[in-house]
Amino acid sequence: MAETHLQATAPDRGFLTPREDYSGLFSWIFSTDHKRIGLLYFWSIVTFFLTGVTLGLLIRLELFLPGKTIVEAQTYNAMFTLHGVIMIFLFIIPGIPAAFGNLVLPIQIGAKDVAFPRLNLLSWWLYAIGAAMALGSLFSGGGAPDTGWTFYVPFSVQTTTNVSLAAFAVFILGFSSILTGLNFITTIHRMRAPGMSWGRLPLFIWSLYATAWVQVLATPILGITLALVLVERLLGTGLFDPTRGGDPIMFQHLFWIYSHPAVYIMVLPGMGVISDIIPVFARKPAFGYKAIAVSSIAIAAAGSLVWGHHMFTSGMSDMAVLVFSLLTFVVAIPSAVKVFNWVATLYKGSISLDPPLLFALSFILLFAIGGLTGLVLGAPATDVHVHDTHFVVGHFHYTMFGGTGMAFFAAMHYWLPKIYGRMYNKRIATIAWGLIFVGFNVLYLSMKVVGMQGMPRRYYDYIPEFTRLNQLATVGSWILGIGVFLMFFNLIRGTFRGQPVGDNPWGGATLEWTTSSPPPTENFEVDPVVTHGPYDFKAAGIL
Amino acid sequence: MSEVHKDYAGAKFGMWLFLFTELLLFGGLFILYGVYLHRYPEEFVKAGGELNVVFGAVNTLVLLTSSLAVAMSITALQKGNRRLTLVLLAVTIASALIFLVNKYFEWSAKIHHGLYPDSPHLKELAPGESVFFGLYYVTTGLHGLHVVIGGALLAWVFVQVRSGRVHAEDFVALENSGLYWHLVDLIWIFIFPLYYLIL
Numbered sequence: 001m002a003e004t005h006l007q008a009t010a011p012d013r014g015f016l017t018p019r020e021d022y023s024g025l026f027s028w029i030f031s032t033d034h035k036r037i038g039l040l041y042f043w044s045i046v047t048f049f050l051t052g053v054t055l056g057l058l059i060r061l062e063l064f065l066p067g068k069t070i071v072e073a074q075t076y077n078a079m080f081t082l083h084g085v086i087m088i089f090l091f092i093i094p095g096i097p098a099a100f101g102n103l104v105l106p107i108q109i110g111a112k113d114v115a116f117p118r119l120n121l122l123s124w125w126l127y128a129i130g131a132a133m134a135l136g137s138l139f140s141g142g143g144a145p146d147t148g149w150t151f152y153v154p155f156s157v158q159t160t161t162n163v164s165l166a167a168f169a170v171f172i173l174g175f176s177s178i179l180t181g182l183n184f185i186t187t188i189h190r191m192r193a194p195g196m197s198w199g200r201l202p203l204f205i206w207s208l209y210a211t212a213w214v215q216v217l218a219t220p221i222l223g224i225t226l227a228l229v230l231v232e233r234l235l236g237t238g239l240f241d242p243t244r245g246g247d248p249i250m251f252q253h254l255f256w257i258y259s260h261p262a263v264y265i266m267v268l269p270g271m272g273v274i275s276d277i278i279p280v281f282a283r284k285p286a287f288g289y290k291a292i293a294v295s296s297i298a299i300a301a302a303g304s305l306v307w308g309h310h311m312f313t314s315g316m317s318d319m320a321v322l323v324f325s326l327l328t329f330v331v332a333i334p335s336a337v338k339v340f341n342w343v344a345t346l347y348k349g350s351i352s353l354d355p356p357l358l359f360a361l362s363f364i365l366l367f368a369i370g371g372l373t374g375l376v377l378g379a380p381a382t383d384v385h386v387h388d389t390h391f392v393v394g395h396f397h398y399t400m401f402g403g404t405g406m407a408f409f410a411a412m413h414y415w416l417p418k419i420y421g422r423m424y425n426k427r428i429a430t431i432a433w434g435l436i437f438v439g440f441n442v443l444y445l446s447m448k449v450v451g452m453q454g455m456p457r458r459y460y461d462y463i464p465e466f467t468r469l470n471q472l473a474t475v476g477s478w479i480l481g482i483g484v485f486l487m488f489f490n491l492i493r494g495t496f497r498g499q500p501v502g503d504n505p506w507g508g509a510t511l512e513w514t515t516s517s518p519p520p521t522e523n524f525e526v527d528p529v530v531t532h533g534p535y536d537f538k539a540a541g542i543l
Numbered sequence: 544m545s546e547v548h549k550d551y552a553g554a555k556f557g558m559w560l561f562l563f564t565e566l567l568l569f570g571g572l573f574i575l576y577g578v579y580l581h582r583y584p585e586e587f588v589k590a591g592g593e594l595n596v597v598f599g600a601v602n603t604l605v606l607l608t609s610s611l612a613v614a615m616s617i618t619a620l621q622k623g624n625r626r627l628t629l630v631l632l633a634v635t636i637a638s639a640l641i642f643l644v645n646k647y648f649e650w651s652a653k654i655h656h657g658l659y660p661d662s663p664h665l666k667e668l669a670p671g672e673s674v675f676f677g678l679y680y681v682t683t684g685l686h687g688l689h690v691v692i693g694g695a696l697l698a699w700v701f702v703q704v705r706s707g708r709v710h711a712e713d714f715v716a717l718e719n720s721g722l723y724w725h726l727v728d729l730i731w732i733f734i735f736p737l738y739y740l741i742l
Contacts, residue, residue, distance in 0.1 A: 115553045182560045190553040220564045224571035236661030239575060244677070245586070245670030250578060254571055376685065466580035 014421070014518035024441025029125075032117035033521060034498070035419065037124050038102030042076035046488065048090040048131060053484055055083040060443070060477040063470050066462050073460040074250050077146035078161070080458060082138060084149030085166060088130050089173045092404050093262060096269035097215070098127070098180050099104050101208050103419055105184060107512040107519060108202045110193025110528040115186040119179055126176035133169035137162040145479025148458060150259070153240040153251045164233050166225040174219045177265070181215030184208055189316045195530030202510045202534040203292050210296040212392075213267070214261045218304065222258035225251065249314055257309035264303040265368070266400060268296055270407025271338055274360045277414055277532075278342050281357035281509045283543060285535040288341040302331045312380045313387045321380050328378035335371055339364060354506070355429035359410035362437050367403025372397055373448065388458075391451025394444045402440060409436070412491060414506065421517040423501045424494025434491060435483030442476030509533075509540035551715050558719040561725050562741055565689070569730050572682045576614035576737060579674050586671025591742025593658065594679070598649040599739035602642050607640030610728040613697070613721045623711040625704060630700045635724065646687055650680075679738055693713065693727045696720045 015035045019027040028036055059079050062069045064298070071079070102120065106113055114120050138144045140160030147155055151170075156163050188201070188209050201209075229251070231237050238244030240251045279286040286292060308316060308324030317323075342364055351357070373395040376382045386392065416422045448471040455462055460469065504513040515524050532539035580587050616631035657664030658676055665673050700720045703709040709716050 051596055115550065116557060119557075178561075178564050182557055182564075185560060186553050186557045189556060190550055215565055216560055217567060219566035224568050226573075231660075231681055235680075237681055238660070239677045239681065241672065243664070245570050245579065245583060245672075245674030246677070247578070247582075250575060254574070422738075 012421075012516060012518075013519075014516060016420070016518050030121070032105050032113070032121050034114050034117065034120060035523075037120050038099055038104075039419065040124050041102060041127065042099040042130065043132065045091055045095055048086050049095075050484075050488070052086040052091055053481060055079050055086070057477055057481050059083060060474040062460075063118070063286060064474045065471075066464055066467060067089075076144065076460045078138070078144030081145050081148055082134075082168075085134055085145075085170070087400075088262075088266075089170050090134065092266040092400055093177060093410050094127060094173075094180070094272060095266075095404060097184070097208055097211055097265070098123070098176075098410060100273065100408075100415060101180070101184060101269065104415060104512050105205060105208055106187065106191070106204055107354045107515065107523050108510050108534075109196050110186065110511050110522075110524070110530060111189060111191035111289075112522045114183050115190055116183050118199070120183055123176045123179040123183070126172055126179070130171075130173035130176060132170045133165055133172065137165040137169065141165060150255060151226065151229055152228065152255075153232070153248045156229055157240065159228075160430045163374065164230055167229050171223055171226045171230075174223050177215050177270075178219045181219075182210035183516060184217045185216065185235075186214040188212075193528050193530055196511075197530075199290075200530055200533050201293070203275035203286060203289065204269075204510075206293040206298045206509065207275065208458065210300040211265050211268045211272075214265050214300050214304065216507050218258045218261040218265070222262070223255055225254040225258065228254075232363050237399035249311070252314055253307070260307040261300075261312065261492050263399070264299055265408075266404045269297075269300060270363065270367075270404040271296065273407045273411045273414070274342060274363050276457050276510065277356050277360045277410055277509075278345050279535040279537075280506050281352050281360070282346045283352075283507070283537065284345055284349040285533070285537070286341070287344035287347075287533070288337075289533070291337050292341050295337040298334035299331060302334065304534050306331060308376055310384045311385070324434055325378055334372065339368060350411045355424075355426055356410045356412075356414035356506070358430065358433045359406050359413060362433070362440075363403060363406040363410060366398050366406060366440065370398030370400075370402050373398065386451060388456055389451035390447045390455045390457055393457045394446075394448035394451055397444045397447070402444070409433075409487065410411065415488060415512075416491060416495060416519050417501045418512055418519075420495040420498075421500055422494055422496070422498035423505060424490050424498050428486065428490040432483050432487035433485065435479055437483075439476050439478070439480030439483055442478075442481055443473050446470070446473035446476060461506065504542070507537070507542045509535055509537045509542055547716065549713070550557050553723075554719065558722050562722060565726055566730075569682070569685070569733075572678065572685070573733070576678055576682070577680065579671070583669075583671025583674065586669045587675050588742045590668075590675035593653075593656075594742075595649065595652070596667055596739050598645060599735050602645050603643070603735050605638045605642050605733050606728045607643075609635045610725055612638065613724045617714065617718055617721050620704065620709070620711060620714050622735075624736060625707075625710070626702055629701065632697055632704065633635045636697050636701065638693055639690050639697070642690055643687065643694075646683065646690075650683075657697040682734060682738070686727070686734060689727045689730070691722045693720075696723060706711075 015033055016353050019031070021027070022030050028040055031037065058070070059076070061074055062071055064112070102114070142160040143162060145163045145166040146159060147163055151163065151167055188205060225349060228239055239246045240248050242248065275292050306324060306328045308320055309328045312321055373391070376386065377392060379396060413424070413429060423536070436456060448467045450466050450473070455466045455468065501517060503515065503517055506513070511528055511530070512519070514528065537543040578613055591680065612631045612634040616628045619627040619631060651658065659665070660677055665676060697720055700709060700717050703716060
């Protein structure tokens with residue numbers, strides 16, 4: 001297997017070869033090839049991510065000193081709203097499933113494409129339209145929305161800013177998410193190669209499968225909730241207005257019935273990426289394959305029942321608080337099952353500390369910190385103390401950015417050499433990882449501490465006592481920002497000018513490593529027949 | 544590649560998943576209905592009394608008939624009878640139009656009486672009645688939108704059948720559109736009793 005490790009010759013361009021039917025840009029935006037759609041998603045998602053990062057850096061800069069630092073309060077409100085909307089709806093939710101799911105799901109199960117290629121293209125189009133509308137809401141109507149990404153009533157109904165357009169944009173993005181999920185479920189059910197039994201599905205596929213179900217079952221509720229906000233704004237139906245018999249708490253229920261499961265839409269695919277990466281870099285079969293697979297489904301199921309923990313302070317019956325708190329704690333069990341299995345996989349492994357594994361390891365640590373601080377919020381007594389403080393902001397950045405974000409970075413470093421056939425500079429990647437890791441902890445740990453001390457979230461101004469920790473956080477954001485930009489610089493340079501790599505640079509045993517890099521248009525020269533599990537390195541001839 | 548080999552079971556599987564999402568979309572509204580009915584039982588009964596059962600019943604009959612017609616059109620196409628398929632599809636599409644016309648008259652009458660969202664008359668009524676009409680307009684409005692979409696979908700399939708692109712060996716487009724139409728019918732079957740009959 002030595003010759004597959006590194007090849008000196010320039011790679012065959014595979015599916016990246018210019019097409020005959022359309023030329024240039026059109027051969028991409030009208031392509032039904034899942035890999036091209038995956039790359040469309042990937043590069044648009046990266047663009048929005050960098051936009052979101054820039055907004056985040058500006059927010060931190062504004063908080064460097066109490067009072068006005070760089071912008072007025074209204075601009076600050078618009079910035080954190082757009083930071084949230086972009087990061088949640090344009091980056092984290094579609095990030096791994098739409099970009100990497102599209103890129104590798106069909107290859108990993110030995111299919112030529114997804115079940116509905118044209119629907120897949122429609123999903124991307126809806127994503128692009130929704131994204132354009134979300135950004136358009138910045139510059140049109142009554143000004144950029146200032147509600148925060150949660151669109152809470154009654155403020156979202158009363159504000160004169162462009163909430164209607166932003167809510168409609170999210171509605172469209174939800175549609176895109178549903179169609180992707182539907183496509184993946186059908187693909188996994190119908191298009192597995194001969195021999196690819198459910199017990200041989202790569203764990204990334206299992207996580208995408210669980211995610212897809214959440215996407216299909218939860219997103220419609222968000223759709224109707226935002227549609228109701230729209231109708232409320234346009235017609236004044238009063239369904240959330242107490243003076244007309246409505247109840248704003250019902251908005252929160254409906255919103256979180258989607259948006260809490262959405263947390264698992266965000267993080268489950270990330271866990272799948274980690275489950276795929278760790279065995280490869282530990283050179284050992286995944287420990288507890290079945291437990292990891294089943295825990296994905298368990299997280300999806302249990303995670304759909306915990307929305308009420310966002311509303312402990314909104315006024316709920318004590319019984320409801322108790323039940324939601326218990327259920328919240330229950331979700332920790334399958335999550336912990338995964339973490340222990342990853343650690344057990346690493347145990348006595350022959351570990352190669354390449355960039356994908358570095359990001360995977362930071363995923364485990366940061367997500368664990370995020371998860372454990374989640375328990376502080378899941379327990380009603382402590383939640384009342386830290387509710388809507390910077391502690392919450394720190395917590396969800398640890399889970400979402402430290403979890404999903406790190407998994408997204410790990411996936412980029414793991415699969416991009418496959419997709420482009422070229423390797424980035426591993427040294428620079430490692431340095432970038434170090435900057436990201438250090439900057440991340442300085443930034444969000446400071447947030448947690450200042451939140452514990454009582455600094456509320458979303459506030460434009462703060463008392464002088466909080467100055468030092470805010471400054472520390474802002475400095476952390478600079479280190480993090482430099483790391484992120486260095487990482488993307490290195491990756492982009494690598495995809496165009498990097499060393500050609502062979503079919504299997506990391507020595508993986510899943511199907512995508514058996515085809516050429518980049519893969520041909522229909523993924524495999526010869527239709528694959530699967531004879532061994534996804535982490536059976538011996539049977540794959542790698543060990 | 545999908546053009547060469549069509550996966551019928553896969554296509555229907557995907558459609559069923561999509562129909563689930565549609566049910567959940569309306570599910571949000573039914574949850575609101577349940578909560579507000581629980582909170583304002585008397586106001587709901589009073590406001591529900593304003594709705595005209597005749598309009599609702601006629602629309603129920605129209606939709607049930609259309610569901611039968613679309614189901615029969617699928618069988619007709621399977622048996623290769625294109626003419627009958629087209630006739631039955633035309634009946635379905637006509638039913639959709641009748642439904643919408645009927646809904647137009649029903650809404651017009653309500654609006655004429657000053658019962659529409661944000662109306663001065665509604666603001667004078669008890670909060671529970673206001674929220675009832677809010678829900679009524681949103682739910683039937685969303686359902687009406689689905690009737691429009693379903694009708695357009697069936698019209699598209701009509702053209703496909705007439706031109707021969709959808710035929711006895713390749714009818715999944717008709718079958719899936721039929722499923723969608725059944726869903727539109729099914730949701731109405733829930734709306735009708737909740738808004739017109741039990742109150």
